[in-house]
Amino acid sequence: MANYLSEEHIEGHEHEDQEHIGIPGYLVVFGILVVGTILTYFTSFLDLDKIFAGANTLLALLIAFTKMTVVVLYFMHVRWSSRLVWLTAIAGFFWLAIMFAFTMQDYLTRSSGTF
């Protein structure tokens, strides 16, 4: 799999009509997304919060991040895009992380009033 991916990669630079991962590759990505969705659905019934608070949500988010990563890399072709596109995409999520972190470092350290 990895071998034929890299072949496509080299070919893509030579020809205008790059195929990326081709139909079998797209179907594999699709399969990962379906399995991830089904896994998310069924793990939500397990009481993982007994392990530690928020474990259910953490697992669901881990699966969601995995799904997002394959969509961005393969369906959105970022894997074959220029460094500038990589930088733009990563910057977007980095700024999002800053927004979450700076907001929560405020709210979580304040006295716990109600809204």
Add this chain to the structure above:
Amino acid sequence: MANHADTHDDHYHPPGLQHQFDDMKQQMDSVTIGMWAFLVQEIMFFGGLFTVYLVFRSRYPMAFAAGSNHLDPFWGGLNTLVLIVSSLTMALTVYYAQKGNRNMQVILIVLTMLFGTVFLGVKAVEYNDKYNHGLIPVNGWNKKIKEGEHTTEKSSLTLPFETKVSAASEEGKTEVHANPKGNFQIEDKDLELVQNAVNGNYLTQSEKIGYFNANNEIDKGMFTGKVQIFFWIYFVMTGLHALHMIIGLGVMLWLLWMAWRGTFTAQYFAPVEIAGLYWHFVDIVWIFLFPLLYLLGRHFLH
């Protein structure tokens, strides 16, 4: 365009190439980075709403779990699958556009639009269910049900793989209560989550203040207000997402028209690629909305 021939020498240039670009690759890189700049803006746009979600859920996790248990994960999960299939057909549209295969492009764009429409249809069914059960977070906007008129209809599906316990609690929640003024209302059994949290001693500091009255009893009115916050977030986030789907369907219609006329070739397929980026982005937003809205309280039910 009258001057088009004058400004060029006789050398070959691809039909889709705009004047300001040196070659097709530079043009493709430029439109891609432009679209990504737009998508980063969209990330921040939805990110603000996710921040709201984060702040309120960290304060009132039990109210969010109670609200989440009123959503049907079957419909949410089905919609996730529908969007994933539409993402696949979109990715294949780009693939066939790169091949210059007109017929497959048209077929796949129509399929993508079909799945997008199914998604919105399911969303409409869900919103209607919330309207019937008094879960629209604006008082007076829900279905008005007179005293004595209420029934115990079964409106959600019981899935073959659901346990008997969860199916039973599923049936319990479909009871429609009298709601003469069309207000936002929850059921007494929703308070069980708070009671369990009290027994298990895992209420957050905000919850200890936010759910209880002066006599330190669970206050249904106060708790209802916190569940209402969850439904505000649910409707704003899924509503904004649905708006993106509607815009996406408009873009697809335009793409269908261009593909029908055979615009796209192996050299020129940028509009398909760009529309694909948008469609996949909307799919990603749903990938996060599904677990964060639908699956919060399932493990408390049994």
